[in-house]
Amino acid sequence: MANAKESLIHSLKNHGFSKEIISAFENVKREDFLQPSFHDRAYSDIALPIGQGQTISQPYTIATMLSLLDLKQEQKVLEAGSGSGYTLALISEIIGKNGKVYGTERIEELAEQSKIQLHPYKNAEVIQGDANFGSEKNAPFDRIIISAACEKVPEVLVSQLKEGGILVAPLGIYGESQDLVAIRKHKGSYFIEKKVPGFAFVRFV
Numbered sequence: 001m002a003n004a005k006e007s008l009i010h011s012l013k014n015h016g017f018s019k020e021i022i023s024a025f026e027n028v029k030r031e032d033f034l035q036p037s038f039h040d041r042a043y044s045d046i047a048l049p050i051g052q053g054q055t056i057s058q059p060y061t062i063a064t065m066l067s068l069l070d071l072k073q074e075q076k077v078l079e080a081g082s083g084s085g086y087t088l089a090l091i092s093e094i095i096g097k098n099g100k101v102y103g104t105e106r107i108e109e110l111a112e113q114s115k116i117q118l119h120p121y122k123n124a125e126v127i128q129g130d131a132n133f134g135s136e137k138n139a140p141f142d143r144i145i146i147s148a149a150c151e152k153v154p155e156v157l158v159s160q161l162k163e164g165g166i167l168v169a170p171l172g173i174y175g176e177s178q179d180l181v182a183i184r185k186h187k188g189s190y191f192i193e194k195k196v197p198g199f200a201f202v203r204f205v
Helices: 002-014 019-027 036-041 059-069 086-095 108-117 155-159
Strands: 048-051 054-056 076-080 100-105 124-128 141-146 161-171 178-186 189-199
Touching (some): 002 019, 002 059, 019 059, 019 086, 036 048, 048 108, 059 086, 059 161, 059 178, 086 124, 100 108, 108 124, 155 161, 161 189
Parallel strands (some): 076 100, 076 141, 100 124, 141 161
Antiparallel strands (some): 178 189
16 A cells, blocks of 8 residues: 555656645545545545545545645635545645634535544534535635535635635536636635636535
């Protein structure tokens, strides 16, 4: 497994991701967020099932989203559809102990399991509930990441974003290719700042 992880890290470095993102992938054990039967594939650059019809995204995809998110130390971040909690752990590493990351997860079994896996990450918190509604009581957020396919940007989540903040989401029809987009909030509205095509996500529900 060690060789597989080294190979994955080498691949991410070759893609030009930041040292902060690389360090997070080095420090977080992906196998901790997978069922034991998938541990031997933990560092393959592929999506893997986590139960309940959901998946843990491939590392390259997550790294691309984190790069678009442009995370900084001490930020407050929301992940809508946090699934296994793996991306929350990576964000936790990047924003540091004085930052805070919240995850919302609709499926109770995944939410409860991810709380256990995230216990070492004291600045990460999972909220069981409908990810479409974000977390109004913890808003506004510097950054929001949506980890499932959306046909349009959810206005409720934009409303929970700070002015000048960034939201990253896969936009497109479920079952077809989606674009990863980074939108920036500006004067209560937003504009698309960056777009990376060619991704496939589970449906945002």
